[in-house]
């Protein structure tokens with residue numbers, strides 16, 4: 001397959017009238033029959049290709065792409081990315097253990113972000129000798145110094161600064177304004193670096209910034225990095241040399257199908273960042289999540305019923321908000337396509353799950369070809385923040401996951417069982 005043609009779109013396309021929708025060359029319907037539904041299916045080829053887009057766009061400078069584990073933390077995907085040189089951005093001790101389980105050598109390429117790290121999590125990361133702690137407050141810096149002294153292990157840190165840059169995205173996933181809970185006011189950072197420079201257990205290693213998620217324009221990234229690069233130059237005058245600038249994640253995708261040129265998006269993003277970095281010669285770190293995995297994944301579901309009430313038609317699927325919460329939580333749009341499209345007049349329907357909440361919907365007033373009970377549908381662009389944000393609400397078992405590598409498909413997570421769910425409980 002021509003890699004540049006794949007990078008511009010989704011890996012899910014109609015194979016033939018008979019085979020229906022495929023992930024690359026692998027038909028989805030047989031996977032759904034074999035492993036059951038709801039079922040997440042991912043394209044390994046696209047995941048690697050997206051990682052490479054970032055690596056190639058920044059090839060002329062020292063850089064490290066630290067994939068944001070929170071977007072999709074499947075061990076098989078972490079292992080795949082680590083094998084292609086990725087580092088990881090983690091936000092909990094749990095995510096650290098995932099990296100250790102998937103690719104222990106990659107612990108040396110881990111950055112630890114997050115607004116509330118516990119002493120136990122900090123200890124775990126110090127013992128694992130991770131690359132850098134992205135510190136979000138003065139109190140956290142003090143805690144890090146205390147734990148490092150206690151364990152007699154030096155801590156490399158970056159301050160995550162809040163650049164006060166507005167990024168046009170959903171309010172729940174915008175983080176770069178002073179009113180948000182994230183980061184340290186950029187005006188305070190210089191004093192904190194100076195203070196930390198005197199502590200023998202703290203190594204001022206870098207500076208980090210992350211302004212939000214699903215940001216479609218390159219401009220806010222340039223503006224944020226520009227502010228950070230200016231601070232780095234000021235710090236140099238204070239004799240504090242930082243080895244790295246971490247520009248965070250947040251590059252958005254197109255959830256509305258159509259033509260999406262991923263390579264062009266990354267190159268536009270790279271030139272905005274390159275320009276803002278100016279003469280900075282240290283290492284650039286990035287924390288993309290969604291851009292790498294979102295379009296590589298689909299959630300395959302089976303239609304349980306088609307119900308007509310008054311003016312409305314509801315297509316009730318076996319997947320629900322607990323499996324993919326993005327529509328309910330962010331009013332997010334996911335394209336929905338039948339695996340085998342049927343002839344007939346398209347109809348306006350609501351696609352909903354069986355959970356006992358009116359918010360349990362995947363689409364409202366969506367025009368779909370006619371569908372019948374038993375038929376399979378795919379919710380597209382579900383590879384990021386899909387299974388990662390799933391729950392067992394309504395005591396529903398979380399879906400299985402399949403990874404398609406070239407012509408091969410393999411199960412990377414079996415469907416949960418009721419026994420799995422009841423294990424921690426004490427009646």
Ligand code: LLP
Pocket residue numbers: 068071089113114173210212213214248249250251287288289290291326330384385389
């Ligand atoms: N770095 C940090 C510090 C972050 O907080 C995040 C995402 C990322 C990197 C990765 O951002 P990405 O490249 O994936 O945009 N659940 C929401 C998105 C939440 C993003 C949280 N932070 C959604 O489904 O849209």
